[in-house]
Amino acid sequence: MAGNKVSGQVWKVGHDVDTDLIIAARYLNRSDAEFLAQHCLEDLIPNLPERVKAGDILVAGKNFGCGSSREHAPIALKAAGFSCVIAESFARIFYRNAINIGLPIIVAPEVSKTVQEGSKLTVDPVSGEIKDLTTGTVFQGEPFPPFMLEILEKGGLIPYVREKVKNRG
Amino acid sequence: MGMTITEKILAAHAGVKEVSPGELINVQLDLVLANDITGPLAIKEFRKIGIDKVFDKDKVVLIPDHFAPAKDIPSAQQCLEIKEFSREQGLTHYYEVGRNGIEHCFLPEQGLVVPGDVVIGADSHTCTYGGLGAFATGVGSTDLAVGMATGEIWFRVPESIKFILKGKPRNPWVTGKDYILAIIGKIGVDGAQYKAMEFTGEAIRDLSMDGRLTMANMAIEAGAKNGIIEPDEKTLAYVKERAKKPWKFYTSDSDASYCQVIEIDVTNLEPQIAFPHLPSNTRPVSQATQVKIDQAVIGSCTNGRWEDLVVAAEIIKGKKIHPEVRAIVIPGTQEIYLKAVKEGLVEIFVNAGAVVSTPTCGPCLGGYMGILAKGEKAISTTNRNFVGRMGHPESEVYLSSPAIAAASAILGRIGSPEEVA
Numbered sequence: 001m002a003g004n005k006v007s008g009q010v011w012k013v014g015h016d017v018d019t020d021l022i023i024a025a026r027y028l029n030r031s032d033a034e035f036l037a038q039h040c041l042e043d044l045i046p047n048l049p050e051r052v053k054a055g056d057i058l059v060a061g062k063n064f065g066c067g068s069s070r071e072h073a074p075i076a077l078k079a080a081g082f083s084c085v086i087a088e089s090f091a092r093i094f095y096r097n098a099i100n101i102g103l104p105i106i107v108a109p110e111v112s113k114t115v116q117e118g119s120k121l122t123v124d125p126v127s128g129e130i131k132d133l134t135t136g137t138v139f140q141g142e143p144f145p146p147f148m149l150e151i152l153e154k155g156g157l158i159p160y161v162r163e164k165v166k167n168r169g
Numbered sequence: 170m171g172m173t174i175t176e177k178i179l180a181a182h183a184g185v186k187e188v189s190p191g192e193l194i195n196v197q198l199d200l201v202l203a204n205d206i207t208g209p210l211a212i213k214e215f216r217k218i219g220i221d222k223v224f225d226k227d228k229v230v231l232i233p234d235h236f237a238p239a240k241d242i243p244s245a246q247q248c249l250e251i252k253e254f255s256r257e258q259g260l261t262h263y264y265e266v267g268r269n270g271i272e273h274c275f276l277p278e279q280g281l282v283v284p285g286d287v288v289i290g291a292d293s294h295t296c297t298y299g300g301l302g303a304f305a306t307g308v309g310s311t312d313l314a315v316g317m318a319t320g321e322i323w324f325r326v327p328e329s330i331k332f333i334l335k336g337k338p339r340n341p342w343v344t345g346k347d348y349i350l351a352i353i354g355k356i357g358v359d360g361a362q363y364k365a366m367e368f369t370g371e372a373i374r375d376l377s378m379d380g381r382l383t384m385a386n387m388a389i390e391a392g393a394k395n396g397i398i399e400p401d402e403k404t405l406a407y408v409k410e411r412a413k414k415p416w417k418f419y420t421s422d423s424d425a426s427y428c429q430v431i432e433i434d435v436t437n438l439e440p441q442i443a444f445p446h447l448p449s450n451t452r453p454v455s456q457a458t459q460v461k462i463d464q465a466v467i468g469s470c471t472n473g474r475w476e477d478l479v480v481a482a483e484i485i486k487g488k489k490i491h492p493e494v495r496a497i498v499i500p501g502t503q504e505i506y507l508k509a510v511k512e513g514l515v516e517i518f519v520n521a522g523a524v525v526s527t528p529t530c531g532p533c534l535g536g537y538m539g540i541l542a543k544g545e546k547a548i549s550t551t552n553r554n555f556v557g558r559m560g561h562p563e564s565e566v567y568l569s570s571p572a573i574a575a576a577s578a579i580l581g582r583i584g585s586p587e588e589v590a
Contacts, residue, residue, distance in 0.1 A: 016358055016447060020555045025534040028206045029236055029243035031213075043562040063359040066392060067553060068534070069293040071210055071309035091392055092363050093293055097309035147193060147323070157311050158217045161319070165219050 006083035006104065007122040007133070008055035010115055013044060015061035019094065022065065022073040036072050037079035052081045057121050059112050060087040065094025074098040084123050086111045086130060086141065099148055102156035106130065106141035114139075125152065171422025173329045174397055175365040178304040178419050182287045190328040190428070198228065199286040201316040204272055204530075205233040205244065207291030207309070208251040214314035223258050224320030230262040230281060231255050232272045235530040240537040270502025270528040273297040273470035277382060278502055280411030284400045284418050289316050294470045294552065296393065299385035300378065301408065302400035302418060307389060327394045328428035329365040330356075334372035336436035342586050343438050344480075345380030346472060346550065346570040348372065349387045350441035351433065354451030362392035364428065367421065372435045373398055378407040379476040386471045387552050390448040442548075442583060443568035446556045454573055457583040464547040465490075465578035466559075467571050468499025468526070469533045472550035475505050481575035482514040484586045485521045491581030496523035497539045503528060523578070535559050541566075548577040 027039045041048045058077065064087040065073060074097045077085065084104045088111075098105045104125030111130060115121065119134040126149060128141030144152065154160040172180065176188050183194040203211050208231050215223075223229045231251045239245035248266075255263030262281060269275055273294050276282045284302035288295060291313040298305035308322070316322050334348060348368075353360070366388045373381070381398050388396025400408075400418045408416055439453035467473075467481045478500060490496045498518050500506040506528060509515050518525050532539030533551040541547055541560030546567065549559065554566035567583060576586045 018553075018555045020534070020553070020558050024557055025536055028534075028536075029241060029247060031210050031247075043557050063362070063392065066358055067293065067389075067555060069207065069291055069295075069307040069309050071207070071291075071311060074309075075210075089359065089362065091359070092394055093307050093309060093389075096312060100309060100311035145193065157315060158214050161315050162217065162219050165318075 005122055005124050006055060007120065008057045008083055009053065010057055010059050010117055010119045010121055011045070011052065012112065012117045013058065013060045016063045016066055017044065017060055018067035019065055019070050019073040020067055023070065023076040028070060028072055031072060033075050033079035036076035040076040040080040049080050054081040055083045056081055057123060058082050058085045059115055060085065061112050062088040064090050066091035069093045071097045071101065074101050074103045078103045084125060088112055099151055100157040102152070104152065108139050108141035111139050170426060171424035173365065173367060173421045173425040174302065174399055174419045175304055175329055175367065175395060176326060178285060178287060179324065179326055188326045190326050192326045193323060194326060195321055195323050196287055198289060198316055198320050198322060200228050200230060200282055200288045201313060202230045202272060202276070202288065202290035202292065202295060203313050204235050204292055205237050205248045205251055206235045207313065209247045210310035211291055211313040211317065212250060212254045214311045215317050218314065218318045220318040223317045226259050227261045228320070229260050229317055230276065231260060232264050232269050232275065233266060234269060234271050234528070235534065236536045237529060238266045238527060268503060271470045271473055271530055273386060274473050274501030277301055278411065278504060280408065280413045283408055283412045283414060283416035284404060285416055289313065289322055293389045294386050296388045296395050297382050297386040297470060299388065299395050299397035300382035302398060302404055304395055304397065306395045327363055327365045329367050330361055330429040330431065331367050331369060331427045333430065333432045334368065334370040334435055335432060336372060336434045337375065338435045338438050340439060342440050342572040343435065344570045344572065345376050345383040347438060347441045348435060349384045350443055350448070350451050350568065351438060353387065353391045353449045354441065356391055358390060358447050358449045359392040361388065364393055366391065366393045366396045368396065368398050374401065377476055378403055379474040382474065383471055387448070390552060440570055440573050440585065442573065443554055445554050445565040445567065448552065448554060448568060454583065454585050457567065460546065460567060460583040462494055462548050462577055462582060463545040464539060464541060465494060465496045465574045466532050466539055466547060466549040466551060467574050468501065469530065469551040470501070471552040472571050473499055473501030475508060477550065477571040478505065478509055478514050481571045482517045484572060484575040484589060485523070485579065486517045488521055488579045488589060490522040490578050494578050494581050496578040497526060497532065498523050499526045499531065500528055532559055548574045548583055550574050
């Protein structure tokens with residue numbers, strides 16, 4: 001998954017979208033991905049789960065994913081169909097969680113200021129290259145440190161650690 | 170070059186002499202923590218790693234506190250999952266309802282976390298323990314699963330921002346909560362993104378341990394990795410009564426480097442209110458007195474400690490809660506609850522017409538035990554006022570100290586204790 005290019009239509013949200021908005025606590029009595037996906041971003045974008053298409057890309061302002069540490073947030077986004085989140089900046093726990101569960105995320109400050117809702121983007125999560133197919137504009141996201149890239153390439157922290165544990169014998 | 174307290178604790182736990190900001194390090198963990206919401210996901214991921222047993226059965230803490238006592242069947246199932254895992258693993262530190270409390274009130278109280286520790290918790294308010302001089306930070310369930318399995322985690326060493334709080338507040342109702350709200354109001358909800366917030370200065374030295382824990386608790390609301398306060402004689406007095414293990418005091422070197430130094434004079438600071446829908450949306454209480462409220466919540470990992478209940482009781486004693494307001498008081502732990510019973514606080518609250526709940530995170534995150542209807546407004550001593558945080562997406566939460574929440578419960582609108590004659 002990670003390492004392969006993804007492409008899809010853009011959904012835009014603003015600054016400081018918190019994890020309560022991504023998945024409200026009233027749904028945290030369950031943790032299965034399909035259930036969480038049904039309520040993803042529902043207080044911000046009505047009926048989003050019915051309208052989002054697999055592969056779509058979420059473009060956000062600064063501090064995306066602030067607030068609670070709930071991993072249910074990136075899980076809900078991924079299960080709802082988003083292939084990637086691009087933001088001006090991410091809150092730190094969300095950033096780790098997304099990488100850990102294998103949801104590609106990219107820090108690219110210019111994208112939310114330039115790209116329009118509904119545009120089609122192609123994204124290389126590993127190199128961070130983002131192309132707006134509607135306008136032809138190319139953006140370069142911030143590169144990941146090599147070790148984080150390795151986690152992403154393995155598909156998340158658990159496969160990465162599982163391999164290390166196995167090699168340790 | 171000297172090191173900050175955060176850098177020193179991280180270096181010691183990475184087995185190196187020194188670390189500097191930006192460095193990626195692997196750190197040994199003294200404690201890992203999860204609750205009934207984040208625990209089940211962490212357990213599910215733990216099972217995939219290929220290690221049968223947690224790294225140390227004495228260093229993994231599981232506490233049902235968010236939707237516990239269970240609010241519905243799925244929540245009961247989640248509570249059961251962490252209980253069964255605790256039994257299977259023989260964990261020393263599983264605490265059942267009736268013998269626990271809100272995790273971040275409970276762990277310091279029971280001496281399970283001590284100065285100098287490195288702690289991760291699958292709960293964003295794990296940063297609370299910085300109030301003791303520990304390095305503590307919130308993580309997600311997958312990081313926690315790996316922590317449970319290996320006893321290690323990777324960190325990027327954070328830059329530190331030093332906040333020097335000077336002076337003594339003239340207003341007797343100004344507390345640690347007001348300091349931290351004022352700071353978040355000044356720097357914004359991402360003002361300390363990925364960084365360590367180190368609180369120092371005369372006003373911090375004067376703060377009680379409860380006040381310090383409140384301040385460190387809300388470091389996450391400025392986006393910080395951790396909040397931290399150098400331990401001193403007050404820390405020592407608190408810890409020596411409780412600690413279940415040895416502690417170590419770390420302090421920042423005088424030539425430690427900070428990416429930013431922010432000085433705040435608290436002399437004329439007023440009690441602060443964070444308006445909807447961000448903790449950074451702060452105003453002094455005098456500019457909030459028009460806001461009518463439907464509910465007042467006094468509790469949570471931010472302000473559910475003994476001192477918080479004492480100040481609320483002092484204001485509420487002999488008064489009546491406003492006829493149109495629900496007041497909900499939630500002691501942070503069973504120990505605090507019992508003390509509140511013995512010392513007459515519960516009687517004061519009940520006589521005034523307030524509800525006193527069992528310890529739970531409950532309403533803070535819109536779980537249960539005080540959910541807001543469409544259009545309702547609450548004053549709350551909790552930590553977040555995001556859209557829909559305490560209930561309906563069209564409800565509103567105003568954050569304050571316990572003193573302001575108590576006074577507002579009587580007034581029926583946001584106001585100060587001076588107004589409660």
